[in-house]
Amino acid sequence: MPVECQPHGARKTNTRLMLLNILTFAGRLHPLIVHLPIGFLLLALLFDVLGYTRRYAHLRSAVPLTLLAGFVAAVLACVFGWILSATGDYDTATLGRHKTAGIILAVIAGLLLLFTTSWFKKQYVVGPRLFSVLLVGLMGLMSYAGHQGGNLTHGNDYLNLAILTQVQRQKPTSVEAAFIYEDVVQPMLIQKCGQCHQPGKLKGKLSVQSLALLLKGGKTGPAVVPGKPDESELYKRITMDPGHEKFMPADGKPPLVKREVEIIRWWIEKGMAVEGKKLAELKGNATIQPQVAAYLGLGGAGAEEGVAGIEQHNNPEIPASLDMGLVENLRKKGLIVRVMLQHPVMLDVTLPAGSGARMADIKDDLARVGKNIIWLNLSDNGLTEGDLAVLEGMSNLEKLRLEKNPIADGISDHLLALKHLTAVNLNETKISALCVNKLGENPGIKRVYTWKTAVPQNAD
Amino acid sequence: MHDHDDIFKLHTPDFDQLNKKWDRRTFLTQTSLGLGALAMGSLFGKELFGSTPKAAAGASGLEADILKALPHFAPKAKRVVYLFMSGGPSQFETFDYKPGLAKMMGQGLPDSVRQGQRLTGMSANQSILPIAPSAFKFAQYGKSQTWVSELLPHTAQVVDDLCIVKSLFSEQINHDPAITFFQTGNQLPGRPSIGSWISYGLGSDNKNLPTFIVLVSKNGQKDQPLYARLWGNGFLPSKHQGVQFRAGKDPVLYLNDPDGYDGKDRKEMLDYLTKLNQLQNSAYGDPEVEARIAQYEMAYRMQTAVPEVMDIANEPDEIFDMYGPDSRDPGTYAANCILARKLLEKDVKFVQLYHQGWDQHGNLPNAITQQCKATDQATAALIKDLKRRGLLEDTLVVWGGEFGRTVYSQGKLTATDYGRDHHPRCFTMWMAGAGVKAGLSYGETDDFSYNILKDPVHVHDFQATLLYLMGIDHERLTYKFQGRRFRLTDVAGKVVNGILA
Known part of the structure; x- marks a missing residue:
């Protein structure tokens, strides 16, 4: 993979960039900090409620401290939220509701904290039950503020009751069936x-x-x-x-x-x-x-979108997609597989010369991607026509290189039905003119290379 | 044998320096901000984060997207061999037959033809611009009945395999900007060469050899210089630069082991060196370090691959006869053509030959005869050789210079001698092989081969077509550098539909 080319000194520039953006950055801490008051205030309620039981009665004395933490965190969350709202691009109505609810929440948390102080208790009386009810109410307000915040980030339709009844659309399987x-x-x-x-x-x-x-x-x-x-x-x-x-x-x-x-x-x-x-x-x-x-992405007959005026018409029989794992299998066995096109998947497969690979070991892997192979090069690998029955399944093959293999005339039988085949390289093989004549029965084949074979060469 | 598998524990002053490299600012940015940013990313989701300046995170992702989309078209060609005739070969003495000029010999070029177009400083002050017809005869060859000059008897034999474009034009009138324009799409130095773009876009089919190899003939007149930047990578990572093989017996130096060293632990040495380099890389993050690592490893693999490919001594006599007598002399154009064929056989993606000496301001008839002698037979042999081996199926051959030459003589015109100045408004190139129409002559020039009458092909159009044949949409292969996305064809270029097979 090519690496990104960064001029020297880029690191320094980036640092300055990020420091200038400290406000943006701080604003984005809001979603992190906002969970602190949620936790603290929930804990305050928990301690308060548990305080009614005999076993946990002592926890009630922890409520003021927990409330204090929740109050401080809520104020901080408000401050960071305000910074965030100044830098982001949000729906103003939802933002307004979230902001108001958040500030009221912080104020009420502060008031409740005030109720627990000894100074306040000297002058007024807030009964423990009323206090608990107020805390529960605070939870309601907190849920509302939180939901508005979630809507801001994820969109209004992210969490709603309609999700329960929503059905995921199936991807259409053919063009005709698509709505x-x-x-x-x-x-x-x-x-x-x-x-x-x-x-x-x-x-x-x-x-x-x-x-x-x-x-x-x-x-x-x-x-x-x-x-x-x-x-x-x-x-x-x-x-x-x-x-x-x-x-x-x-x-x-x-x-x-x-x-x-x-x-x-x-x-x-x-x-x-x-x-x-x-x-x-x-x-x-x-x-x-x-x-x-x-x-x-249903491929097939689709003409590729490209530069103006250029349209390639690919053979519609080439499968539009392919499990790339099958390609990896071939690569693992030492073949070089080049993806010529992604839609439809066209492959150019080369077995490196003198690879020593045995056809028996690779023919099944080749057959699995057979209809996607457009160019195939098996030259110089000691193959005979007996090894090559697998070619018959490669119905979309266009160019085939078999030169420098001890292949005899029988190879033509494997190639007669390949109607997209245009060029066959049989240089330096053991074929004779018989094979060339036989290949003539496949009207698609335009060029047969027979250099250094027994086939008489044209004098041109 | 030594064992270098231990973790590095080096305490030299240099390494201590590296270890202390985290200054306060870096520490703060990379830890708190880095971790914070990471956390934010997961909390906020992509949409909101997308509104930050994308400078830091964007570039590599953008590049991955660009490369993932490749190839854009089903390629016709798998390899390219580009025979660059440096200096500007005259179209009048090669392919663009203008019989009408003989009658007008010595007359001044009509203003209606020139239409005030600029000339170079070399001939702008001539009192007359005398029309100089070609001193050489033309004849028609092949089934396509294409006119070819008597200077190119061998090329004439393969003319049915060529797609001759007579209507190329360039914007540059002097050598260096023109050749830089041809090779990089821009007249100013600094952009990547065609071969580098292809290496960047398509990668390698043979990891034992460079993707882009350059061969410069030793027997071309060195009248106009060539610079390594013509096959340079520009702003692309430097592993995409063209690797020049030396013109001579030993194309890559120091591939053989020195005396007293058996090379057995070289791999180990390289692995250790790679570790050291990676240490450097993690500290500085300079992509050139990665390029260097890749080059060392490539050089190691080339030790076995190169001697095998570059040894032409084992070629049969028939091959040397075919490519001509020069071909036995390593470093000549003819010998380079044999090498090119061997490299193409090994699936090297882009092979570029340069042959200098086509800049004939004076003494043209003599000089161009020598130039053609040095290149014609080998060029034709390369076509024939590739064809019979079946390689022309998926190899594109390109022949041409950076511009053409003027119809009028620069300096004195005599019955046997004349010169021609630079002419960028029309000139001839040819392509052969994968994806182009064989036996076609494309485009037309006027009777003076001064202006284009039909089907003009700009340099960017040529480049767009070349990329198209390799499966690349020239508008979509881009690289972001200094805040701008660059491409080979800059902001222009159209694929030349008329020459596509």
Whole structure:
């Protein structure tokens, strides 16, 4: 792996950077410190309640000290929380509730502490039961403040009752079976836009969480107008010049890629912005299938997204995915495996010359990845055609190198059914013209190399 | 034998210095802040932490993401051999046949052709820019009926395997910026060479040899210098730099064991040295230390691999006959072509040959005849040899210089003698092998080979195409350095679709 290139003196610069950011850093200590008052105050309640039993009656005398610790910690948590709120980008409503609850909590903790002092006890009387009730109330307030804080960090929908009934969506297994909105558009929008346009943040008063909310839209009107992408605010915003101040996503957040934009356009225009429909149920879905397949990582026929104007058409029969453990097995046995492409998985496999490997030991491993092998080099390994029946399973093989092996004419039988094979290197083998003629029966094979064999060479 | 497995307990002044290296500030940053940051990270989750300056944590992750996405396309080529004709070979005497010029010999270049475009200081003050037709005859060869000059009789025999691009153009008019532009995508020194980018992006297929090997002919006229930075790694980690093999019998020095040493404990010595280097590395965190460790280990593995590859004495006579008489003389272009073939057979990913001496400002007919003699046969032999071995299937061969030459004569034009100045607006290169159309002539120049009429190919387009053939999207192979992401083709470049097979 290449190492990161850091200019000399980088360490010093970093140090200064971090020290300047001390406020940010201190603010981020808030979530750490905030758990101290929670613990102390809970402990105070525990001691207080246990104090009613005979066995633990002595614990009641520890309540004031525990409360003191809880109070100090609560004040500290407030201070650090305030620093954090100044540096972070939070939903103001939730933040306000959290802040108020937190400060009240600290004040009440202080008041309760006051109730336990001898000075206070001289003037007023707070009965032990009332004190306990107040402590329990404090716990309620603490839970509320804590929940608001959690919402700030994890989002409003992180902990709610709906989780209990929520069902995880199954990943669709084919393009046709994919729900255009639920499996494709919705997750795409939530991923790329959800950070700002969610119920907790609602930038521009828009949420992309559901279709209904998209149709309702935000400040500038409906985000999606079924059938009319060019009137849909959402489509306009994601397709305008990226330098434009209204371009979305804003602030240099990762924009939608070409294929995602195409899918959204198709969904609005041809799909009439529906939900609950499988791709196969919609008219004219063939035009968008490659993009959807590529988005869902279903591979196969999908053309690779690349530089403008370049599209590679890969053989659709190559399996889209492969257990990379199988590749590792080959590598462990000394073969060199180069991944030519990841979607679909195309492999270039080389058995190093003179490896001494026996075909019997590796043929099963080769067969397991056979349909993914596109280029294969087994040259100079003392192989005969009898070792090579495994080739017949490599139906997607395009280039095969077998030179410098004691291979005879029988090799052609293994290669006749390989319809993607274009080039076979049989240099320095024991083949004759018979083999070349036989290979002619496979119309796919364009080039057979027969240098230093008994095959007559062209005089060119 | 010594046993060096003990933990280091060294108390030399140098090491004590290292041990005390933690000053107060470092200590505070790395312990409290470091641990705190770690704790924060787990408490906050990624989203919030993402809003900090990414300088510290981002770069290595970014790089991993870039490399993980590779290859972007199914590659057509597995290896490249780039025959760099340094100095700027004339297109008029090689591939760009302009028969109409004969009638105009000696006439001044029409302003309508030049259109006020800049000239170099060497010919800008000439009172006349006299048109100089090629002194050499052209004929058509092969099934493709491609015009080739009589100076290249051997190349003419393999012309059906070549994809000749006549419409290359560059932005640079002088040697060093032009060659730097070609090799690194920028006219100013400091960026990584093409081979380094490929090494960085795709890694090695043979760990016993460098991924990027450079051979400079000893028999080229050294009129324009070559610098090691042309195959340098720029800001990429230095293990990606091109390794130059010497032109001569002993291409890599000191690979043989010195007298009185059997080399048996060298591995042990290197392991120990690696430990020392790692100690240094953990203290300073300089990636160059890691590069150095890797280089020592590479050198060790090369001790067995190199003599085997570089020994051409065992090649049959037929090979020497094919590559020409020079090929028996190590270090010549022809001998380097044989070496290149052997390196490619070993799956070395990027082999670059340089042959100097194409800068013919004067005495062109004589000089270019010598240049062609020194390179033509071996170049054609390399194509033939790779082809019959089946290696042209997945090897890309590239031939070309940094720019072309002017239609007018620099200095005096006589019936038998003339010179040509630098001309970056159009020139000819060819490619052959994996992924390019064989027997194709691409692009067209005007009757004066001064301007491009059809299908211009910029240097960045050429580079983008080369990377594409190796399976790389030139826009996505980037490296972040000094706050900016760099790539070979800078901010330009388009893959040349028309030459792809």
